[in-house]
Amino acid sequence: MDKNYDVIISGGRCAGATLAIYLAKAGFQVLLVDRATFPSDTLSTNTFFNNTVALLREIGVMDELLKTNVTPVNTIKFQFEDAVIEGAIPEVDGEDTGYCIRRTHLDYILLQHAKSQESITVIEGFRVTDVIHNDETVIGLRGQDRFNRKQEYRASLVVGADGRNSTIRKLVNSKLKMSSPSTAAIYFGYFSEFQHDSVPKFEVYKRNDKVAILFPTNDDVYVVVGNFPLENKSLMASFKEEPENSLRELLTNHFPNTTIGTRLKDAKLVEPIKGLLGYDNYWYQGMGKGWAIVGDAISFKDPAMAQGIHDAICGARILANILIENGCQPNQWDNIAEEYQKSMEAAFMARYYIGCELSKNEPISEEQDAVNKLISVHPSVIEKFLGIYNYANEPADFEKGLFRIMESNK
Numbered sequence: 313m314d315k316n317y318d319v320i321i322s323g324g325r326c327a328g329a330t331l332a333i334y335l336a337k338a339g340f341q342v343l344l345v346d347r348a349t350f351p352s353d354t355l356s357t358n359t360f361f362n363n364t365v366a367l368l369r370e371i372g373v374m375d376e377l378l379k380t381n382v383t384p385v386n387t388i389k390f391q392f393e394d395a396v397i398e399g400a401i402p403e404v405d406g407e408d409t410g411y412c413i414r415r416t417h418l419d420y421i422l423l424q425h426a427k428s429q430e431s432i433t434v435i436e437g438f439r440v441t442d443v444i445h446n447d448e449t450v451i452g453l454r455g456q457d458r459f460n461r462k463q464e465y466r467a468s469l470v471v472g473a474d475g476r477n478s479t480i481r482k483l484v485n486s487k488l489k490m491s492s493p494s495t496a497a498i499y500f501g502y503f504s505e506f507q508h509d510s511v512p513k514f515e516v517y518k519r520n521d522k523v524a525i526l527f528p529t530n531d532d533v534y535v536v537v538g539n540f541p542l543e544n545k546s547l548m549a550s551f552k553e554e555p556e557n558s559l560r561e562l563l564t565n566h567f568p569n570t571t572i573g574t575r576l577k578d579a580k581l582v583e584p585i586k587g588l589l590g591y592d593n594y595w596y597q598g599m600g601k602g603w604a605i606v607g608d609a610i611s612f613k614d615p616a617m618a619q620g621i622h623d624a625i626c627g628a629r630i631l632a633n634i635l636i637e638n639g640c641q642p643n644q645w646d647n648i649a650e651e652y653q654k655s656m657e658a659a660f661m662a663r664y665y666i667g668c669e670l671s672k673n674e675p676i677s678e679e680q681d682a683v684n685k686l687i688s689v690h691p692s693v694i695e696k697f698l699g700i701y702n703y704a705n706e707p708a709d710f711e712k713g714l715f716r717i718m719e720s721n722k
């Protein structure tokens with residue numbers, strides 16, 4: 313006879329595995345399915361800041377993650393045209409170090425931890441194809457296992473933690489609440505023998521309409537990212553034909569007054585370049601009768617913000633807490649859907665809007681350049697600027713600090 317589950321989760325990476333772990337610790341019976349088998353990579357770079365480290369420690373996987381030969385990072389450097397905004401990562405919850413851990417490690421270790429919980433059943437290689445309804449309420453899902461056998465499972469709640477192209481989101485007709493397109497192409501590669509910029513840092517450079525992002529990951533390898541406008545047809549064509557040379561040329565020729573070109577010269581590409589051509593920032597309705605969505609399934613922000621892994625993990629924790637507090641009873645979904653939506657938007661909307669601005673990929677105006685130069689010489693404002701990325705402070709705290717120095721400079 314089929315086991316009775318409280319919650320079925322489709323998608324077993326940052327959002328899905330985290331949700332399962334928190335629910336299991338509270339005694340829920342959870343079925344976690346993913347069409348992938350692990351360890352496996354996904355289309356993503358890997359940066360997360362120290363606020364995420366605190367969450368991963370709470371979940372119980374940080375010690376295991378630190379065994380993956382990853383370079384710790386304590387400094388963030390932004391260079392907008394020639395203005396350098398650089399400083400130590402502001403401390404959060406006693407943590408002061410960020411990491412860029414390959415998803416083959418991060419997702420695998422999270423999923424292994426989920427598997428080790430008695431009340432979680434994990435099925436890898438299971439592709440969800442349909443949800444089962446009773447009138448308007450979702451009561452389960454159907455899919456195909458790795459042997460192409462059709463299976464169905466039932467639970468009080470079905471959760472889509474199944475990413476940007478969420479199947480569950482489509483099947484339940486979740487409403488799109490807002491979206492904002494990006495005009496950028498993102499290409500990235502993993503390079504060995506790439507020197508640090510004095511010490512390991514998360515580095516972001518913006519010059520005209522192009523962006524370079526660099527950070528060290530596992531095994532002394534660097535992630536090297538180049539962004540440029542989709543409408544740049546010649547770059548688009550050259551990246552399609554010769555991705556490695558195009559990435560090298562983009563970063564060497566378009567970022568003068570930086571060390572990128574010199575550092576890239578002797579570096580060796582260790583796996584094929586990957587790309588993402590255009591994407592939307594978006595928010596969807598997060599919960600309905602018998603279903604919820606979390607992680608990229610509910611909201612996606614410009615990857616240049618490096619918030620997705622954090623928001624998937626932190627969002628899963630928010631959803632878990634709401635379910636633990638309210639239980640998983642039929643007929644209650646209308647009541648807690650509003651609480652879930654409000655909690656998620658309160659947690660992540662401010663940085664969503666920043667992501668939408670970044671996605672416009674506009675060159676830095678003269679006025680903004682003057683502001684950036686002002687920030688670059690005021691350590692207290694630099695700290696508040698960097699603190700936006702790891703939730704050490706809110707964007708409004710940075711704006712207040714900036715306003716103060718602008719007033720005193722008048």
Ligand SMILES: Cc1cc2nc3c(=O)[nH]c(=O)nc-3n(C[C@H](O)[C@H](O)[C@H](O)COP(=O)(O)OP(=O)(O)OC[C@H]3O[C@@H](n4cnc5c(N)ncnc54)[C@H](O)[C@@H]3O)c2cc1C
Nearest residue numbers: 323326327347356357358359440474475607608615620621
């Ligand atoms: C190019 C790029 C770079 C990025 N860089 C960063 C970064 O540096 N830092 C950062 O914080 N974020 C980054 N992000 C964002 C980050 O990757 C996501 O926010 C994060 O992966 C979301 O986690 P998730 O668990 O919601 O979804 P995902 O990681 O997408 O996992 C979804 C899972 O659902 C499974 N699934 C999907 N459909 C089905 C189905 N029908 N049946 C069963 N299983 C299914 C998939 O196999 C997958 O394992 C980047 C994103 C991109 C695209």
